[in-house]
Amino acid sequence: MPDMPSLNIIVAVAEGRRLYAALEAGVAAAALGRPVRIFLQGEAAALLRDPVRFAGDETRRAAGQPDLAWLIEEAVAMEVALFVCQSGMALVGMAATELVPHVRAAGLVSFMAEVGVEDRLIVY
Template sequence: MSDLPVLNVIVAVAEGRRLYAALEAGMAAAALGRPVRIFLQGEAAALLRDPVTFSGDDARRAAGQPDLAWLAEEAIAMEIEMFVCQSGMALVGVAATELMPHVRAAGLVSFMAAIGPDDRLVVY
């Protein structure tokens, strides 16, 4: 495990472009050796329902960029931990079995409790 502080990211709004930006930032940090954890809060929990899509996917593919599903899968392959809010899942009607593989349900308190004193926290 890295000696670098963990980058903890909260996606607090159910917008695909925010998750896309959070994944890009997380992947950049992971590429530099930093451990990364991403938490989707509230309605944002619906963004990781399998299959993952968002309205900007076509424009991104047309520009030669990956779509949101590919980015999320690559983030998981890079060992970025991803969590969705249990309360948010109930709010948007998403069951744990509907999440993309390797995404875990968690509470905000447990996510925050795992943040160390030297770790970083970013909210999108």
């Protein structure tokens, strides 16, 4: 699909269910051919500490849905770009070596600089 606007998502709260919802939206948009970028701001950075855990994982698995770690792997496989706030990493005492593979540290300014005029921006 030619020149589709990208979907840019900011996860601004350290809640696994918000990241899960953001990943679901991102994977759906990527499946439609839309470029997708997700940025975890502030304390939300801790959600991508390896190994990933989410209080809702058991409930989702029991319902036949993927857990958060699997959904992250699927997003990466679908070329959803994942970014973690550098300041947020410092806030939660996290080093880049603790990140899930394929996640990049970035700043909010650099993330926002890449959002085009026609692009979509969602905050969870």
